[in-house]
Amino acid sequence: MNKSLYITNTLSKKKELFEPxxxxxxxxxxxxxxxxxxxxxxxxxxxxxxxxxxxxxxxxxxxxxxxxxxxxxxxxxxxxxxxxxxxxxxxxxxxxxxxxxxxxxxxxxxxxxxxxxxxxxxxxxxxxxxxxxxxxxxxxxxxxxxxxxxxxxxxxxxxxxxxxxxxxxxxxxxxxxxxxxxxxxxxxxxxxxxxxxxxxxxxxxxxxxxxxxxxxxxxxxxxxxxxxxxxxxxxxxxxxxxxxxxxxxxxxxxxxxxxxxxxxxxxxxxxxxxNMITINGRKMGKSYNNTITLREMFFGGHQLLERGYDPMVIRFFILQTHYRSTLDFSNEALQASEKGLQRLLNAFESIDKITPATESSVELEKIRTDCYKAMDDDFNSAICIANLFELARICNSAVDGTESMTKEDIDNAKEIFDTFLYQVLGIKAIKKDVSGDMESLMKIMLSIRDEAKQKRDFSTSDKIRDELQKLGIAVKDTKDGATWSKN
RNA sequence: GGUCGCGUGGCCGAGUGGUUAGGCAGAGGUCUGCAAAACCUUGUACAGCAGUUCGAAUCUGCUCGCGACCUCCA
Structure with missing residues (x-):
């Protein structure tokens, strides 16, 4: 059992060792x-x-x-x-x-x-x-x-x-x-x-x-x-x-x-x-008439919201700040969180693309230890997340081949993400509902685009990509062919 | 008015006596047919003034600004 968790006790206003x-x-x-x-x-x-x-x-x-x-x-x-x-x-x-x-x-x-x-x-x-x-x-x-x-x-x-x-x-x-x-x-x-x-x-x-x-x-x-x-x-x-x-x-x-x-x-x-969530520096509360319901947050519809945000973005947004600090809301801040979260999720997804190396150039144990250290220090999720970004950087570099990870490193990286991002921080992958029909259609679209590219008919291939982009479907070319994702 | 807290680079936000927080945005580069993603490089930041100290964003005092609670609120 962990014996080094410290919790700020409002009663003493101090961080105290947690002893149940x-x-x-x-x-x-x-x-x-x-x-x-x-x-x-x-x-x-x-x-x-x-x-x-x-x-x-x-x-x-x-x-x-x-x-x-x-x-x-x-x-x-x-x-x-x-x-x-x-x-x-x-x-x-x-x-x-x-x-x-x-x-x-x-x-x-x-x-x-x-x-x-x-x-x-x-x-x-x-x-x-x-x-x-x-x-x-x-x-x-x-x-x-x-x-x-x-x-x-x-x-x-x-x-x-x-x-x-x-x-x-x-x-x-x-x-x-x-x-x-x-x-x-x-x-x-x-x-x-x-x-x-x-x-x-x-x-x-x-x-x-x-x-x-x-x-x-x-x-x-x-x-x-x-x-x-x-x-x-x-x-x-x-x-x-x-x-x-x-x-x-x-x-x-x-x-x-x-x-x-x-x-x-x-x-x-x-x-x-x-602490409270503030909006324009003011606490969000009924008496201030500045509340945004969660339904509006997720699905849009409030005048202060440019659009709706995935619940996981809201959760991540909240966890990027220590719980005892006020958290200021804005579209800009929310969009920053959205991109950051996507970066972490993408990095986790890309781990499978890493080719295991015989020698390791990375130190993952420190990241794990630092994540525990952060959480032990009064549940400092903000620092825990900062460490996960470092892990994301390492994984992405390994995909690029500028860092080398052994099979054991790869398992460790997955395990750290799984423990902290998914289990402890409670993030789950943002799943877009994509039907089987859509999968098939996209397969056809991308194969047509690929044929155009083979013929160096870039105006056609770019047109396909641009038109899909307008529908919220992002097409990316990689070494192993094109991939797509829905916003 | 009373009590408590806060003020960090364009934005959000960690940190608390000496060493890069981190994310987003911006700039330059690598890669790419182009893009995107990714990677590399890049920022005179710590409200102001004075003090303590070899050294302060971090401690002390004052000033300014903001907020919370004291009434339903997470």
Missing amino acids: LNSPFVGMYVCGPTVSGESHLGHARPYVTFDLVYRYLTHLGYKVRYVRNITDAGHFEEEGRESEDKVNIKAKLERIEPMELVQKYTNLYHDMMDLLNCERPGIEPTATGHIVEQIEMIKIIIAKGLAYEVNGSVYFDVTRYAKDNDYGKLSGRVIDDMIAGSRELDGQNEKRNAADFALWKKAPPEHIMRWPSPWGDGFPGWHIECSAMATKYLGATFDIHGGGMDLLFPHHESEIAQSKTVSGKNPVKYWMHN
Whole structure:
């Protein structure tokens, strides 16, 4: 088992040696989507990031239990601007059952994740499926004196909790500052303190999604679902909790408070947070009205997109940046990633063309070691990819005959690509659907072109190539005859 | 306003005290009937100012610019 993986822990803000609580088992919880709308490019970041984490840990031999929730209860507007949740509002607009809406977007989300080649989590619990667990948890918190009921709603008493616990440690908040700096908003009056947050919210009569509870009909607060589901499936203390940096406060901070109140233990050993995707330097988010849905990303149709991009290009684009850095979106950057990825994939394909040499002029072991080193350093996929480009260069040179690779080198090169590009980074070859008819037609076209070339009738051969190019079919002449590929 | 973070060559992006990151684009070359691909060569980069140091993009301070969280958000 690898003993040199370092992970940046948001809790300590340092890179820490990864030592699972109960090796080789690893428990990982990742905050999943609220399925009240379509997934956008911003959503792709955490799921690709933690897919990378999951894949690498699995590659190292850990047995990972990967839990990623679906928030299908919707969140009410916490500070009481409106006491309706998002699912409710949307369901009314679309004149359908809330669960119908939730199902629709869950399905769509799954489709998008599949296209991005994100492994499905081992357990994907839903908030609505764990109302009982959430209510039980709230009861315990009340029993411990850290929550209070007002008019059918239950609030967590942050001030009281903070007396004996370090509320704010994860996000670097100081509770007095928070109270002093908080704004006066309607609906806050039920709370004893501005810093308190809701565990259970009373449902107004028009609210469709509602459940009976000891405090009357209502629905769970924003943070309790993650505490309840993580505890249920991973225990009171588990290894890794992941999510976007924007969830640090108040979501994850509150999650710690809830879980710790119930179990008496810190719930998570390593907190991991991915950074945001920006567009024109600004975070991509609903409130900025600058989101590009994944569907638009893949198939085109958004005004900021020149065209659609293959899901693998999006995945590669995300992985070319370290997960803790912001990633700036642009067509230019995306096209650079597209070409780069194609270069890697082509290099891998061309390995078979290498003639094995008796003596080697290349050093592949260093590349393998450097790939591991990069991944061990807080999952630095950007550096891992840089090493793969070096490997691509070596393979291409071997095809050209300027480097020599032995049979063993060739096997190693394939193995390194397979391990890192395909297994760990989760890239899969971009396959264009090409029918058998098309194969046959192209065979005919190329043989006609070849005949023209034999007769040095280049105007005909070039015409064939140019016309095919217009259809998105690239013809390339090589030593061994012409090849073609579809864009 | 409070807390935190960022500013790297045309673009995207690693790096963190001395040695080439990498990709894309651009320029020149090799190969080719031509192209494409591939290979080789090529870039006064580290917001500004001051300081620490033999040496700073990397540490410290200040200034400027940008962003995130504090309200649903990945």
